[in-house]
Amino acid sequence: MNRLFEKCAVLTVCVLGFAASDDLMIPVAALLLTVAASAAVQIFSGKTAAAVILAGCALLCGFVPTMICAVPLILYDALCERKWWLILPAASVAAGFVPLRQNQLLTVGAGVLVAVILYFRVTHLEEAVGRLTALRDGIAEKNIQLTEQNRRLAAAQDNEIHLATLRERNRIAREIHDNVGHMLTRSILQTAALQIVTKDDALREPLGELKTTLDSAMTSIRESVHDLHDDSIDLKKTLTELVTTDRFQSELHYDAGEHIPGEVKLCVAAIVREGVSNAVRHSDGDKLTVIFREHPAFYQLLIEDNGRHAEIRRGGIGLRNMEDRAADLGGRITFTASEQGFRIFMTVPKEQ
Numbered sequence: 001m002n003r004l005f006e007k008c009a010v011l012t013v014c015v016l017g018f019a020a021s022d023d024l025m026i027p028v029a030a031l032l033l034t035v036a037a038s039a040a041v042q043i044f045s046g047k048t049a050a051a052v053i054l055a056g057c058a059l060l061c062g063f064v065p066t067m068i069c070a071v072p073l074i075l076y077d078a079l080c081e082r083k084w085w086l087i088l089p090a091a092s093v094a095a096g097f098v099p100l101r102q103n104q105l106l107t108v109g110a111g112v113l114v115a116v117i118l119y120f121r122v123t124h125l126e127e128a129v130g131r132l133t134a135l136r137d138g139i140a141e142k143n144i145q146l147t148e149q150n151r152r153l154a155a156a157q158d159n160e161i162h163l164a165t166l167r168e169r170n171r172i173a174r175e176i177h178d179n180v181g182h183m184l185t186r187s188i189l190q191t192a193a194l195q196i197v198t199k200d201d202a203l204r205e206p207l208g209e210l211k212t213t214l215d216s217a218m219t220s221i222r223e224s225v226h227d228l229h230d231d232s233i234d235l236k237k238t239l240t241e242l243v244t245t246d247r248f249q250s251e252l253h254y255d256a257g258e259h260i261p262g263e264v265k266l267c268v269a270a271i272v273r274e275g276v277s278n279a280v281r282h283s284d285g286d287k288l289t290v291i292f293r294e295h296p297a298f299y300q301l302l303i304e305d306n307g308r309h310a311e312i313r314r315g316g317i318g319l320r321n322m323e324d325r326a327a328d329l330g331g332r333i334t335f336t337a338s339e340q341g342f343r344i345f346m347t348v349p350k351e352q
Contacts, residue, residue, distance in 0.1 A: 014073050038073055194207055239268070242269065248305065300347055301344075308341075
């Protein structure tokens with residue numbers, strides 16, 4: 001847009017030169033030709049056609065001397081195209097004898113000076129705008145990178161807090177199991193021993209009630225410890241560690257919520273451990289995929305490698321243990337061997 005305004009200013013100076021002519025038709029035709037040529041150069045800017053148009057206008061000055069009045073605009077377009085030397089034919093004509101008035105030549109000279117000044121002014125302005133635009137884009141990119149880095153740091157911090165919470169739950173569970181659980185067990189045994197050795201009938205009933213209370217407390221403690229231990233298992237982290245092996249190009253696809261029963265976590269982890277171990281020992285493939293998904297009514301586990309397997313060897317204890325683990329939770333597990341790979345597929349229903 002700045003170039004357009006500057007060209008209009010240079011064209012105004014050219015019009016003053018054309019207006020000083022005695023004739024009317026030739027200056028008007030030359031002015032219209034100049035405007036059309038400048039518009040065409042604007043359209044074909046940066047292409048060969050623009051250079052051809054400028055060279056033609058410069059050469060035309062040798063045949064139509066009145067076109068010398070258009071030299072400022074031709075020069076401005078040539079400077080914008082970075083081909084200022086295209087104006088040399090017109091400059092050579094202007095340097096010789098030209099049947100133009102002195103005021104026209106002065107106008108052409110003033111127009112050339114205006115064209116050069118405006119070109120460098122607009123060029124410097126565009127360079128400054130370009131630098132500012134690049135600086136703005138750089139700042140915007142840095143802000144985006146900073147935002148992404150802050151997001152990753154926040155996610156890492158949340159993960160550290162989550163892991164610290166799990167470790168603390170595990171520690172509390174161990175403390176309860178090792179201290180409170182052992183003391184309650186000893187109290188239960190002592191109470192049972194007192195029931196056996198006491199000869200006072202009046203103490204038998206209170207001792208029985210005390211033992212019942214201690215048994216209830218022990219059951220409650222055991223359930224609390226199991227709940228804390230189950231909550232402290234990060235299944236996704238556990239599966240990530242299990243599938244990471246130098247033997248395979250491993251992939252884990254995990255799509256499940258946070259509230260998964262402990263027995264399901266232990267079952268899935270045990271089957272993945274056994275499945276990966278079997279693949280390392282028996283598979284000749286190079287890719288291992290583990291998928292765990294939570295559906296509205298059941299959990300789904302898939303372990304698959306791309307090794308070639310002709311048949312399933314059921315003599316070992318590993319596959320039987322996996323079947324038993326799935327059956328304990330009311331689930332089903334299947335094993336499929338083919339030339340495309342070995343596949344373990346398990347579904348475990350959710351508790352209603």
